[in-house]
Amino acid sequence: EIQMTQSPSSVSASVGDRVTISCRASQDIVTWLAWYQQRPGNAPKLLISAASTLHSGVPSRFSGSGSGTDFTLTITNLQPEDSAIYYCQQANSFPRTFGQGTRVDI
Amino acid sequence: QVQLQESGPGLVKPSETLSLACTISGGSIGLYFWSWVRQPAGQGLEWIGRVHVSGGTNYNPSLKSRVVMSLDTSKNVLYMKLASVTAADTAVYYCARDGHYNLESWGQGTLVSVSS
Numbered sequence: 001e002i003q004m005t006q007s008p009s010s011v012s013a014s015v016g017d018r019v020t021i022s023c024r025a026s027q028d029i030v031t032w033l034a035w036y037q038q039r040p041g042n043a044p045k046l047l048i049s050a051a052s053t054l055h056s057g058v059p060s061r062f063s064g065s066g067s068g069t070d071f072t073l074t075i076t077n078l079q080p081e082d083s084a085i086y087y088c089q090q091a092n093s094f095p096r097t098f099g100q101g102t103r104v105d106i
Numbered sequence: 107q108v109q110l111q112e113s114g115p116g117l118v119k120p121s122e123t124l125s126l127a128c129t130i131s132g133g134s135i136g137l138y139f140w141s142w143v144r145q146p147a148g149q150g151l152e153w154i155g156r157v158h159v160s161g162g163t164n165y166n167p168s169l170k171s172r173v174v175m176s177l178d179t180s181k182n183v184l185y186m187k188l189a190s191v192t193a194a195d196t197a198v199y200y201c202a203r204d205g206h207y208n209l210e211s212w213g214q215g216t217l218v219s220v221s222s
Binding site for chain 1: 151152155164165167210213
């Protein structure tokens with residue numbers, strides 16, 4: 001089973017800031033990585049797939065990068081509605097596994 | 107725009123079988139895998155498994171001995187049964203459309219508590 005480790009576990013930032021979240025896989029997952037946003041009380045929502053492909057309707061201030069074992073989610077020009085928990089998920093092998101989540105407080 | 111809606115009992119007794127349904131609308135059920143993910147209160151996400159209309163399944167080894175997923179294409183409903191539940195199975199259960207490399211659409215989730 002591939003372990004996914006996110007850092008930091010939480011971050012506090014201000015409107016307009018840039019936030020970077022890291023996700024590390026315990027083995028090479030090529031670019032089979034997705035990012036999700038979960039606002040309080042809501043279901044997760046897909047932001048990015050294949051490490052860097054923005055899902056339909058997701059604002060362009062979200063971006064993803066990385067390959068192999070190290071990946072990054074970047075949010076630029078942070079907005080109040082970006083306050084949420086962000087999860088990475090590997091899709092290279094079964095079982096699919098998620099990172100533990102990163103809370104972004106604004 | 108696909109929509110998914112989970113339904114279930116809310117409360118299940120220990121050692122019993124949890125049965126959930128997910129009604130799928132607005133999309134072709136046969137083109138995708140359909141997944142279940144759960145989330146204990148205040149914790150992270152755990153992938154349970156997925157099923158295709160062909161009958162193909164992939165289950166999390168940690169739950170494989172207890173879980174069965176199926177699809178009813180005549181009703182556009184996804185099912186999951188989890189046997190021999192314990193308090194550790196208390197969670198919000200989500201169904202999701204599996205785009206093979208991501209979970210692209212999610213239901214709102216249904217809370218299941220395991221308690222006598």
